[in-house]
Amino acid sequence: MTTKVSKYMSPKVISVTSGVGVREAFFLMREKEIRHLPVVDNGKLLGIVSDRALRRPDWVDEAPDISHIYDLNDDLNVGDIMIKNVFCIHTYDTLSKAVKLLLEHKIGAAPVLDKDEQLVGMLSAVDLLQALDDIFSAEKQMKRK
Template identity: 55%
Template sequence: MSVLKVSSFMTQKVLTAHPDDGVRHTFFRMREDDVRHFPVVDNDNRLVGIISDRDLRRPEWVDEAPDISHIYNLDDDLTVKDLMSTNLVVAHTYESLYKVTKVLIEHRFGALPVLNKEDELVGVLSATDLLQALEMLLTEQKNNK
């Protein structure tokens, strides 16, 4: 069996957010597009962060609010750059699914941005993509019995 590469299973249609997008707008885009993560790109289309639906539903700073009655309202006064993760962990197209799966499990991520050899954003590898790879492997195994 050949090594399964990220490039074979990643989602190539990359929906992105911009650092200056409002968080309310971004939240509703995620719901509309049925995704849970947006890679965040700057004006030069370089990857600068990632934002998840969890970041938008309950940012960490809400738990640190000095006033316990503080309510977090999702509005566009906050922008993606205020909540996005910038400590990026990425996958590359040429990496094995095995290696990247271990990274996803270790970090408890639902998806990783995928970069090519030139470090350009070319896809996203999600847990759903990995399940599709698993289904393919199990089907092959079943057919080889």
């Protein structure tokens, strides 16, 4: 498959700076209906926060129970909890490479960088499902001919 990531990525990236509070980030993600939030300071991708990290916080010291799920306050910033080792993909990479990246690292999305290493999009598992649906539709059309 030689289709490029740029064809299916979501180009409207919603991001936050590392100083944004966890609570604010949670409600931003909820409002925008996104599950991954890149953390960018001065134009540089520093990390990413997922809705999973906010739902099941690793920073809770006590035994987990239901009261800690969504125990969100702005005492913590996204910079305190973000994943710093971010697996990225480039606009010019193939969808096949993107699929392998998401599968290998068991992640639901990856930031998309351009040739200058600037954040220009996000590619999620949902985007890849759309690509797969398009492939199936094209195959179906070919069989009809």
